[in-house]
Amino acid sequence: WEKYLEVCHAQAAPERLFRLVSNAFEVGWLLEAIDPINQSLFCSMSVVCVRGHRIRLQYIGYKDCYDIWVNSDSPFIFPCGFCKRTGRQLLPPKEHDPKSFDWNNYVESNPNFSIAPEEVFASMPTSLSNLTKFEIKDKLEAIDRQNSELICVATVIDMLGDVVLIHFDGWDSEYDYWTHATSALIHPVGWCEENGRLLSPPQGYVGENFNWEQHLNETGFRAAPTQCFDCVPHEFVTGMKLEAVDPRNQSLVRVASVSEVEEHRIKIHFDGWDSIYDEWFDVDSSDLHPVNWCQKTGHPLEPQLTVKDRDQNKGGCPTPGCNGVGHVKSSKFQHNHRKHHSEYGCPYAPKNLGKAVLYDRLAHRAPRKY
Known part of the structure; x- marks a missing residue:
């Protein structure tokens, strides 16, 4: 990295923009996690892979094509x-009754799993x-991710430590998202009018015209105080x-640069x-990491793509830079155990870039691109 930064004059x-802790998780451990697609849902999951500071989680009872990576x-x-x-509702393993599900009973019946220790x-x-400083049901204005x-x-409908769950009034929960209380994604009532x-x-x-005062009176909830923001x-x-996770192949972390900057987001090249x-x-x-993060955590880092790499036809795929890992028809490409040999299945082929990255195991609708 030191030499590369010098060559790039970058x-x-x-x-300090990132945080780094050790990874003590082990394969086979059980835990509860928030679904990154349906963020109002807490799900039962198991650890199926540990790679550096990252872990791959599987929804218990579901195919591995729905697996997710988290830090x-x-x-x-x-x-x-x-x-x-x-006092929250847990979605238990598939085919289990939410009312009667018990983790200890599940482990007794499935000795290959064990409960992850709280520490x-x-x-x-x-x-x-x-x-x-937020309270449940506080009203605010929020950017659609x-x-x-x-x-x-929007409304605050849940809180965990220093993060809040945002729900867009009148919309389905599929659009809910968690964000830090200090995030530029959320603003107090009246922010749009002022700006x-x-x-x-x-x-x-x-x-014809939405009126906050009327909406607050009708719902009976307060506008989040400005000191919350x-x-x-x-x-x-x-x-x-x-170093950044590749959204098209989420098992990979690549050398990257900031190409554009906005208040609440940055474009990564x-x-x-x-x-x-x-x-x-x-x-x-959580998919953005500092220089040398992979080296410090023991995670493989994909180096910058060179002209030679683009010209080589690795793995039989004709897409420049692709080594044949992954497949656009299945999110298994996130886990490096399915390959392709043509542009048809390539997650990097230009014709496939608009297709979904994450797959929703609960929905019958077409998967969304994130």
Whole structure:
């Protein structure tokens, strides 16, 4: 990295923008985790792979095509029994009754699994308390992560430590998302009007002009006080180098650069790759890491793509830079155990870039691209 930074005349993103803890998880351990697609859901999961500071989780009872990767210090993974302890509903393993499911009984019936010890979770005991100034049902204005041009009427519906769960009024829970209380994604009531931005009213709202005072009176809830919002500006600048998870193949971490900067997100360019593969990340994304993160945590790092790499036809795939790992028809490509040999199945083929990255095991609708 030191030599590469010198050649590129670039600076590394400061390590203080990231956090680093050890990974004590083991394959076969059981835990509870938030579904990254349906973020209002807490699910039963097992550890199926440990790679450096990252772990791959499988929804118990579901195919491995739905597996997800998370960091071992994720605030969205919890010890078994967390939901019961905090009064939340847990989605048990497939084919199990939510009312009668018990983790201890499950382990007795499945001796290949064991319950992950509570001390390995960085989220504990922080997640047991509300460390923000928000209250449940507080109203605010929030940016739609799937369409950052939209700012919508929203409500705080849950809290874990210093993160809050945002729900867009009138919309399905599939659009809910967790974010830090200091995030630039959320704003107090009236922010859009003060800043000349268009506020999207609740889905199904009847009327020409949305009125916050009327909405608050009708719902009976308060506007989140301005002191709840303490947005901390990020320090990313264009040209900074870092290591980033490849959204098209999430088992891989690549050498990358910051190519564009906005208030709440940054665009990441994977060095040596065409700009069509650039991706927007929230500034607090757990998929962004400092220079040398992979080396320090024992995770493989994919180096910058060279002209020679683009010209070589590795793995039989004709897409420049692709080594044949992964397949666009299945999210198994995230786990490096399915390959392809043509543009048809290549997750990097231009014609496949608009297709989904994460697959929703619960939905009959077409999967969404994140």
